[in-house]
Amino acid sequence: MDLEGKLKNLDLEFNRDGLFQDGIMEEDLVDVTQFFDDSASSLQTKTIIKEPNFNLFEGTHSLEVENKKLDSTSIQLTPAEANFECNALYGSDEKHQLSYVVGILDRLVRSVVCWLNDYQTLPTTVLSCRYVEHLLLESEKKGQLVFLHTGHPLFDQILCSGIYGVCYFARFVQRLLKAGVIFEEEDLNFNGMGLNFLSYVEDGNSILSLLQESIRIASLCSDSEVLIHILKLLIHLVSIEKCLDEFSTDVSHLNALIEEATYLSQQPQLSNLEIPAGSFSIGIQRRLSNQFPPKSLIIPPRNYEGFIVMAQDLKKVLQVDNANTMMEIMQFANFFNKFEQRHVLARALFPLFLIRDNRTILGRYTLSEFTHGHLLEFSLMCTMEVDFPPEITEQPLMEAANVLFEWYQNTSQNTSRYRQGYNRQLLLWDSLQAQIEAMEVEWLSKDSDAAAIDYVEMKEGEEPTPLLPYTSWVYAMKVRAMIEFILKGFDLQVYKPFETYTMYWYTYYLAHQWEICLKKVQKFVDSKINAIHGLNKKVKKSKSGEKRELLKAQYRFAMDNHMGQLQVNKRFLQYLIVESSIFKSLSIAQVFQFGILTSYGLIDNKSPAKNNFTTNELLYNLRMKPFCSIGVPELLPYELMESTFKEFVPDEPMFTIKLNKAMECLHKELNESKLNVEHILKCIQGGDNNGVLVTATRLVKSEATKFYEGVKTSIETLETNSKKIQSTLGSKRSPSLREKYAVQLQFCEGGSSFFPVLSLTSHTSKKSHINQK
Amino acid sequence: MIIYKPLDLENLSQFKQIKKLIDADLSEPYSIYVYRYFLNRWPELAYLAFDQDGNEPEIPIGCVVCKSESHRGRRMRGYIGMLAVESGYRGQGIAKTLVTKSIEKMAKDGCDEIMLETEVENQIALNLYENMGFIRMKRMFRYYLNEGDAYKLILPLTEKSCIRTTFLQDFTFDPNLIIN
Ligand SMILES: CC(C)(COP(=O)(O)OP(=O)(O)OC[C@H]1O[C@@H](n2cnc3c(N)ncnc32)[C@H](O)[C@@H]1OP(=O)(O)O)[C@@H](O)C(=O)NCCC(=O)NCCS
Numbered sequence: 030m031d032l033e034g035k036l037k038n039l040d041l042e043f044n045r046d047g048l049f050q051d052g053i054m055e056e057d058l059v060d061v062t063q064f065f066d067d068s069a070s071s072l073q074t075k076t077i078i079k080e081p082n083f084n085l086f087e088g089t090h091s092l093e094v095e096n097k098k099l100d101s102t103s104i105q106l107t108p109a110e111a112n113f114e115c116n117a118l119y120g121s122d123e124k125h126q127l128s129y130v131v132g133i134l135d136r137l138v139r140s141v142v143c144w145l146n147d148y149q150t151l152p153t154t155v156l157s158c159r160y161v162e163h164l165l166l167e168s169e170k171k172g173q174l175v176f177l178h179t180g181h182p183l184f185d186q187i188l189c190s191g192i193y194g195v196c197y198f199a200r201f202v203q204r205l206l207k208a209g210v211i212f213e214e215e216d217l218n219f220n221g222m223g224l225n226f227l228s229y230v231e232d233g234n235s236i237l238s239l240l241q242e243s244i245r246i247a248s249l250c251s252d253s254e255v256l257i258h259i260l261k262l263l264i265h266l267v268s269i270e271k272c273l274d275e276f277s278t279d280v281s282h283l284n285a286l287i288e289e290a291t292y293l294s295q296q297p298q299l300s301n302l303e304i305p306a307g308s309f310s311i312g313i314q315r316r317l318s319n320q321f322p323p324k325s326l327i328i329p330p331r332n333y334e335g336f337i338v339m340a341q342d343l344k345k346v347l348q349v350d351n352a353n354t355m356m357e358i359m360q361f362a363n364f365f366n367k368f369e370q371r372h373v374l375a376r377a378l379f380p381l382f383l384i385r386d387n388r389t390i391l392g393r394y395t396l397s398e399f400t401h402g403h404l405l406e407f408s409l410m411c412t413m414e415v416d417f418p419p420e421i422t423e424q425p426l427m428e429a430a431n432v433l434f435e436w437y438q439n440t441s442q443n444t445s446r447y448r449q450g451y452n453r454q455l456l457l458w459d460s461l462q463a464q465i466e467a468m469e470v471e472w473l474s475k476d477s478d479a480a481a482i483d484y485v486e487m488k489e490g491e492e493p494t495p496l497l498p499y500t501s502w503v504y505a506m507k508v509r510a511m512i513e514f515i516l517k518g519f520d521l522q523v524y525k526p527f528e529t530y531t532m533y534w535y536t537y538y539l540a541h542q543w544e545i546c547l548k549k550v551q552k553f554v555d556s557k558i559n560a561i562h563g564l565n566k567k568v569k570k571s572k573s574g575e576k577r578e579l580l581k582a583q584y585r586f587a588m589d590n591h592m593g594q595l596q597v598n599k600r601f602l603q604y605l606i607v608e609s610s611i612f613k614s615l616s617i618a619q620v621f622q623f624g625i626l627t628s629y630g631l632i633d634n635k636s637p638a639k640n641n642f643t644t645n646e647l648l649y650n651l652r653m654k655p656f657c658s659i660g661v662p663e664l665l666p667y668e669l670m671e672s673t674f675k676e677f678v679p680d681e682p683m684f685t686i687k688l689n690k691a692m693e694c695l696h697k698e699l700n701e702s703k704l705n706v707e708h709i710l711k712c713i714q715g716g717d718n719n720g721v722l723v724t725a726t727r728l729v730k731s732e733a734t735k736f737y738e739g740v741k742t743s744i745e746t747l748e749t750n751s752k753k754i755q756s757t758l759g760s761k762r763s764p765s766l767r768e769k770y771a772v773q774l775q776f777c778e779g780g781s782s783f784f785p786v787l788s789l790t791s792h793t794s795k796k797s798h799i800n801q802k
Numbered sequence: 803m804i805i806y807k808p809l810d811l812e813n814l815s816q817f818k819q820i821k822k823l824i825d826a827d828l829s830e831p832y833s834i835y836v837y838r839y840f841l842n843r844w845p846e847l848a849y850l851a852f853d854q855d856g857n858e859p860e861i862p863i864g865c866v867v868c869k870s871e872s873h874r875g876r877r878m879r880g881y882i883g884m885l886a887v888e889s890g891y892r893g894q895g896i897a898k899t900l901v902t903k904s905i906e907k908m909a910k911d912g913c914d915e916i917m918l919e920t921e922v923e924n925q926i927a928l929n930l931y932e933n934m935g936f937i938r939m940k941r942m943f944r945y946y947l948n949e950g951d952a953y954k955l956i957l958p959l960t961e962k963s964c965i966r967t968t969f970l971q972d973f974t975f976d977p978n979l980i981i982n
Binding site for chain 1 (some may be wrong): 803809811812816817825831832833834835836841842892902905910915916923932933934935937938939940941943944951953956957958959961963964965966968969
């Protein structure tokens with residue numbers, strides 16, 4: 030009910046019976062006016078009277094009477110908007126009426142795109158349509174769908190069915206939002222203004238029948254082609270919920286949606302159609318329960334392409350169903366939302382489609398199978414013969430499943446949340462590692478079965494080390510998360526140029542730790558593979574028939590059941606090792622570049638702050654705060670960062686020689702990383718049967734290619750940039766350079782945002798404020 | 803000459819002017835409650851700048867509004883809630899002085915860090931704070947009602963700022979009581 034209506038009901042004369050129906054006599058009531066006035070007059074201006082739970086958060090989200098920016102009752106409507114009558118028949122003749130209905134539906138449908146693709150609010154887009162408000166209110170009163178009474182089926186049937194199509198789709202969006210994967214306000218606004226979005230409608234079928242009936246009626250009218258296409262588009266929107274209801278991977282509706290959107294985007298007459306005056310307005314913000322400040326109406330542009338983006342992104346998500354291995358699922362998650370942020374509905378759908386309410390993954394793996402699968406495809410394959418005791422495999426595996434789910438959920442978050450997600454995950458991986466490692470080590474030291482576990486010499490002559498397959502996997506996941514956390518900071522422009530040294534120096538350290546771990550696991554895989562080959566040799570050497578048969582059977586079994594997977598593991602690990610090497614090379618190249626620029630006095634690893642509030646050590650420690658509690662890899666102290674920094678800055682004596690040496694190292698690293706990226710790219714193209722690397726990117730081939738192509742472009746840009754710097758600065762240092770040039774972190778077109786370029790810019794004016802972007 | 807004074811809470815015209823200064827530039831409209839929330843509780847953390855030689859020496863031409871509270875009971879966090887300088891007075895170091903004064907006060911009161919949020923597009927504010935030592939801790943997606951991203955910035959004052967709250971000890975007393 031609108032506010033004015035409510036106030037009216039409060040009027041004593043108007044509603045005498047209602048107020049006193051509980052048997053309270055009018056004479057029992059006390060007039061508090063005087064009391065109220067007295068109390069109010071003794072209030073100080075600064076006094077706040079509030080409900081105890083009203084806090085700052087509430088305050089920043091509250092309305093304020095008579096504050097134009099915050100008072101939605103101050104919204105001014107034109108008479109046509111204020112008095113819009115939904116049950117009136119608009120249009121002087123049939124043609125005109127049809128044009129109005131098409132105009133209204135066209136605008137409404139385009140408003141959906143503004144709402145979802147452009148992150149606009151619901152009230153300024155979909156709910157700005159007076160018909161939506163009217164029909165939802167009236168239907169809720171009846172608990173069923175109601176229709177307009179204009180006396181013309183174009184409005185009473187066709188327009189209504191279109192409106193309900195949009196509302197039903199909105200209901201699906203609301204459901205996705207409530208699943209808690211994406212964030213209200215941040216990713217999506219669902220300020221429903223207290224309206225009930227068809228909760229009384231059992232399923233989409235009734236809406237689909239309405240729309241189909243409308244298409245039938247529309248096809249009887251002349252010139253109704255566009256209208257029919259809009260109605261069809263709505264049918265496909267309504268059908269999207271099948272992805273979630275039935276986990277259907279049938280993409281025919283999504284393809285049809287793309288087709289309809291393509292057709293509609295090519296109709297120039299749309300978007301310019303006249304609509305009945307007042308049929309779209311911000312009136313709902315004034316009329317209905319509104320907790321948000323007034324916002325202006327969004328006039329949607331021609332944006333049918335928005336549906337194509339939505340449908341394509343949803344189709345992409347459904348492809349995860351084709352994954353054959355855990356690595357493929359993981360790589361899918363890793364890449365599908367990495368280079369470009371996917372449509373919000375696709376991002377919301379992904380974790381729900383993957384990790385289902387019935388506690389299965391993709392409907393085919395239990396939680397423990399899923400986690401165990403990840404381990405097998407990484408490290409556990411090497412110790413298959415050993416039965417790990419349940420204290421290692423059960424409880425910790427459940428914990429591991431939870432952290433792994435966090436990882437998966439995080440991959441579909443918006444780009445800013447994504448980094449924060451890693452920040453949180455680090456703690457989880459770290460405590461999981463502590464827990465699992467303690468158990469694995471204890472078991473190794475106590476249990477005699479454990480003796481069967483493999484120990485491998487990492488280097489010749491060294492004491493053999495045990496694999497600790499569980500711990501190794503968790504550790505590798507953790508270190509990878511740390512690297513991603515840091516590098517994503519470059520993408521989000523969280524670091525200033527002066528921090529570049531520290532962050533890449535740290536990335537190098539982490540990538541190195543990661544590489545050590547991967548190589549260790551790979552060594553175990555190798556030793557396992559060799560052991561199987563060794564069996565064959567033993568078969569050949571063995572003389573006794575019985576023993577020979579036994580060995581032969583063992584060999585066969587291992588070849589049939591283990592060898593294939595071991596080879597895959599080995600190649601997947603090799604891919605990760607190549608990746609770690611790329612991260613190392615690029616990070617150290619950035620470090621060299623930074624050192625070179627420092628030697629010219631153009632940048633420093635210190636904050637430019639000129640006051641004494643803080644210190645560089647505190648700033649460093651704050652930067653490393655996410656890692657401060659992590660045991661391994663241990664946090665590198667500030668002093669170490671400082672002392673190594675000096676080593677990267679060429680100085681006198683023999684500045685030129687040192688400079689050339691640094692340049693040489695830089696180019697060597699860039700060359701190496703380029704070869705490595707090209708290697709990965711080739712293997713992605715060739716597919717996983719290439720015999721060298723398994724990248725497991727079959728389902729995200731184009732996304733993964735784009736990512737590594739981006740890295741390649743960055744490498745090339747780093748190379749040209751470094752040459753440009755050298756030719757600009759020469760080999761002579763002078764204090765005047767600082768007045769001439771500044772250093773910026775710049776993204777290069779098509780490049781990886783994880784590796785922006787430290788580029789020289791000239792100061793345009795004496796006092797430039799953009800010296801550090 | 804520009805002079806700087808803490809807020810006089812009883813002076814309503816100061817309150818109104820603060821509101822006017824802030825409302826003029828900030829994308830996010832604040833209700834009176836929000837102003838009162840900060841100013842009533844932390845009047846000593848609101849500094850105003852006055853132009854003594856101007857036409858209205860009583861009316862502030864710039865202000866900074868802050869608060870300081872314990873963060874999860876483990877760390878004292880100062881927070882710069884609002885900052886604005888009247889357009890005709892910009893570029894003279896007034897904001898820098900206002901912010902410096904408020905940070906000095908919060909540091910003296912025992913804050914371990916100073917935090918604030920600012921829009922990614924607000925290059926002037928970013929320059930201002932980053933030149934004072936603040937660093938960007940995280941980026942927030944479509945943070946404000948006008949739908950731009952924002953950064954959360956922190957200036958660490960003590961080592962406590964650099965340790966996750968999970969690994970800090972609880973305060974044995976409620977520092978909020980002592981400071982206010
Ligand atoms: C931000 C604001 C308060 C700055 O006020 P000011 O008094 O002009 O600022 P100052 O003169 O003290 O300048 C301080 C620093 O800000 C930066 N800065 C100021 N003007 C700048 C400009 N035009 N371009 C780039 N940087 C600028 C500089 O880093 C400057 O330090 P420097 O002179 O040592 O280089 C003012 O512009 C304002 O009121 N803006 C609107 C409200 C707002 O954005 N508030 C901040 C919200 S968090």
